[in-house]
Amino acid sequence: MTNEQPTRNFCGRTRREFLWQTGAGFTGTALAGLLGDDGFLANQTVAADGVSQWHNPLAAKPPHFPAKAKNVIFLYMYGGPSHIDTFDYKPAMKGMDNKTVDVKTFGRGGHKNQGRIVETRWDFAQHGKCGQWVSTLFPHLATCVDDIAFIHSMTADSPIHGSAMLMMNSGKILSGSPCIGSWSNYGLGTVNENLPGFVVMLDPRGGPISGAKNWSSGYMPATYQATVMRSQGTPILDLKAPDGVSREMQREMLDTLRGYNEEHQEPRIDNSDLAARIASYELAYKMQAAAPEAVDLSQEDAKTIDLYGVNDKKTAVFGRQCLLARRLVERGVRFVQLYSGGNHNDANWDAHGDLKLNHDLHAGETDKPIAGLLKDLKQRGMLDETLIVWGGEFGRQPTAEYAEGTGRDHNAYGFTMWMAGGGIKGGVSVGKTDELGSAAVEDRLHVKHLHATILNQLGLDPNRLSYFYNGLDQKLVGVEGAEPIHQIIA
């Protein structure tokens, strides 16, 4: 990626990627002469061993324009939190509980024109200088509203989890496209070679629906996909040497391996893949030290641990993940995505049955950790360059899903997401839903605008960042393009 518009011939990819797709990359021949003119050489760094050339496809690349945010932490509230019970205050619904009204909804139960109102079960109050309404679900977060921009008019194309999640993560309701973290990896690379550029942490109750499709690199090479990191135990798959193999012992094995591999490489010196392969073992060796250090909370003081709620059973898991997210971005991990909620039903925000039980649980688990993250980043001066994104794949309906109970069905016609830090204005709101919160009516925005904003803050032009695939310059925001949400950009 250079600052120039990529040449048409190569369809937005670097020459190397282009040649690769077309079969040439296999040989890893001395491509230097051919590749010298598009910044490829500048993207080479010397391998971890300090000698071999190491063509890291994840080498840091300059953005299209100066970035406001260096990193992104996407707090994914899987299942779809209810906007009208959290941040989208609807006083007009007061006293309407159980009344049947005409309202168009579309959720898992299909299209409906009428429904029984479920009044919110939580009180709302105004907070901060901006006077943002927040329900009692988020007492800690309520103290941070002056740093947050709320988007109350978000819309998505699907009210069904599987496809809606793919849309929130990859911009398309069909599977097979790279997710936003992969686009970030592709566009910017990573500044710390010893750690992945894109990390996902999951809820211990299980992954989201469609599992790995949500953090896949789709049609891009696997290099750009997320690395799933665990907050307990070995952080990355196969990171730890097997029992009985010490670091010194592995070093010795690697040295022997290197001896063989260098001899093999010698008569094939033009094949840079062989050098890259040798270097990749050194990198793996370094990663084995770097990743456990990154997730080692023993270096954090008691105050910080408490700020994130790591010692409280209820908030321990998400608190730990939020704290790890800070540690990862500190170490240069570009894109971190945390899942609140996993598995099915009430193990995530999908409150079809008992709204109160469900949202008390999930808000209770995440409120303090998220507030802690915002405060911690701010006090360390990191919030300015760390973009926080909060939300789920859709919101929830104002009416009940069943004849009885408080459960709400899915709602992609209008819902709330918020962003903070990373060059986003604090204490502002954009857009409105109607007085029941059933649909966005003012400044309606789409998931693609959210994606455009994230890329824009990272210094990437959402309408220029493209990847040639299937005969088309594919973009995260779709071929028609999308503007970032200017109203919330500082």
Place this chain on the structure above:
Amino acid sequence: MLRLLLLITCTALFLAGSLFSSTACAWDEQEHSPEQIKFFETEIKPILVEHCFKCHGAKGTPKGGLSLTSRSGLLKGGDTGPSISLEAPSESILLEAVNYESYEMPPSGKLPQATIAALAKWVEMGLPWTPGDEVAHVEPEEHGPPPVNDETKKFWSFQPVARPNVPAVGNREWVRNPIDAFVLHGLEEAKLHPAPPATKTALLRRAYYDLIGLPPSPEEVQAFLGDNSPDAFERVVDQLLKSPHYGERWGRHWLDLVRYAETNSYERDGEKPFVWRYRDYVIRSLNDDKPYDQFVKEQIAGDELPQVTSDSIIATGYYRLGIWQDEPVDAEQELFEDLDDLVRTTGEVYLGMTVGCARCHDHKLDPIPQTDYYGMLAFFRNVKRFGDRSHESVLAASVRTLGTEDSIEKFERLIREHKEATKDNQKELGKLDRRIKADLVGVENDEWKAEQARIDIAKTRIGKILTQEDFDRYVALTAERDRLRDFRPPGNEQALCVSEHGTTAPPTHVLIRGNAHVEGDIVEPHFPTVLSPPTPKIVPPGDGINSTGRRLALANWLTGSENPLTARVMVNRIWHYHFGRGIVRSTSDFGFQGVAPTHPELLDWLASDFVDSGWRIKRLHKLIMLSNTYQMSSQPNEQALAKDPINNLMWRFDMRRLSSEEIRDSILAVNGSLNRDKMFGPSIYVPIPEEVLAGQSRPGAGWGQSSPEDRARRSIYIHVKRSLVVPMMANFDGADTDASCPIRFVTTQPTQALGMLNSDFINEQAEVFAKYLVANTGSTLQEQVAIGLRRVSQREPTTEEIERGVQLIKSLQQKYKLSPEVALKQFCVMALNLSEFMYID
């Protein structure tokens, strides 16, 4: 693209009645009073400027082809026709759109009611406009798509294949067959020399991996090295082509192309019933050297052929391999997503044409108009969706019992009877089970979980909760249950296959912007016009076959003598899989944006030879492999590197890394545990680490356990679950299955190193390897290391290489107090990480 769309719109307008255009032309500025024009200027223009011009203004390409900067622009309209109806103002699309009745404009939110009313009033007035203030939108010329005309039809790949003359060359001794003549001709023109022949060991290894995806055994290496007869290599090639494992290697290439997976993706990622029969069909077809034209026909229209066979039905599983949304947000749109998958895959795989790009508009880079996309789609328009949510619906639309009518009837009756008997048995047995279960105490609860233990437990209850008769019946019912399990009705098989709605298809409309709800003109099934194709001859197959015959017409054209692409594309793919790159590097794109062939005449010679000799793939393999071009060394050469660094002229053979499947299969092969003998059948499950399963919404769901024997089978038999990929397959760039994968990536990443050093899999296999070495070689360390290295590299290691391995083992024992067995195992881990193991010269 837009220019053409507008053109179409204008033509449509013209045809639909010159009413609008005449109205527009007849508009007299005097028609509107100064008050009306004032109204436009003060009330309407500001609305347009504020809410509309950003997307429908004079700058850039107006969205949807609609420009609102002039009165004529409004009347002309966009993709969906005129935005204003002067005859019926209230029916104007513009007013519908601002009322959020069809389009929702502006998308950022509905305008206030008063503003909408003002717009309605303006339309009612007949669109008064300030004279002279109209800004016409001018489309930039250079962005038009390539039209279909004599010029674009001349593009090389659209031209018929003609057999070129084999060129004369200087160094005639080097030419073993015509392939060499074409290649050498290019080299001589560039004043380059072909690389020397590869060593015998390198050549043998190359050939083995190439044809069967496995390394030669040490004995096979010895035999070849000792055979100095001139046809030694030819006999190896013959033997490999006869090997049943040939189909397992080359079948995998085909499975990549047809996006083969065994589940549907999305929320449930449900299993596709009997899909593995398609995989087996591919392996068998290749092993049988089925002519490629027949292979194509069976997959496209196996159910409509004059001779329908079980194989040809199974082949149509091709239509059922893609992703399937069982819970669509928009059912109509989803139908066209499925059909798009078929158009796209079929266009790319068989024709090397990216027809799929013309779904929403004319192809921007190739001369493929949108009407051609829908012309292709029409061949599939009558195909039933994979299913309609439920598993039963999938069975109804996509599964069929194979066999003759009588045998099917009999088979289905047996199945029914078997089902009923099983149900009865379960009911009766369940009653007794529940009675006993309620009475269990302590450890009995655990024992009860094992079915074999139940009779013994029941026995202890005689005279208590069971009578003797109860117990006897329990024993009898248990025996009956086992019998029913063991004796399922034999005979007929079921297969995943295509089906159609009937003998007539619904009309196929061009969908404006690909939107299923905005239908344009009707198109008939037709082939891409740039190929100057014949009109399809569509004949319903009759004979009780419930389909249109459209797919058969497509299959016949694809494999017909007039088709310029099918043979070229296939021989190029075969070349690609042999050499790691095609003569046309973009193997699924032979269009304008594709990469021009490095050796166009060679490509055409191969294509015509392929067709002339009956579309035989194995013959082509042999031709290629017996050429000197194939047998060159991969060594670099400074002069050639300087002139042709990416080896476009084929002055050497390119090295390649093993594929994910080859790596896993080779690990099992070199440690002696590969289960080569068991081929075909339902897929197997290899262990997936818990950390990876944790990513599923129901960890472990849809992933079973296979026996140790099954786990040691070749990778092509591993269950392909779209949302859960075996880490090793993902790490080493296995095919992504959501779309056709013509070329695999080859990445080098530290995660590969981590997996190859630390995973349970590699450590278990290294242990097996170490045991193999102890059991099968002499007792000295030197021998064990030598044989170990020989098994991974298929060559004799040097003394130094052996010594280095021995030193490692000794050092591990001394410094880390490892036992000899464990130290040898660590050496084996190291040996499986050698570049020489992973790369082929």
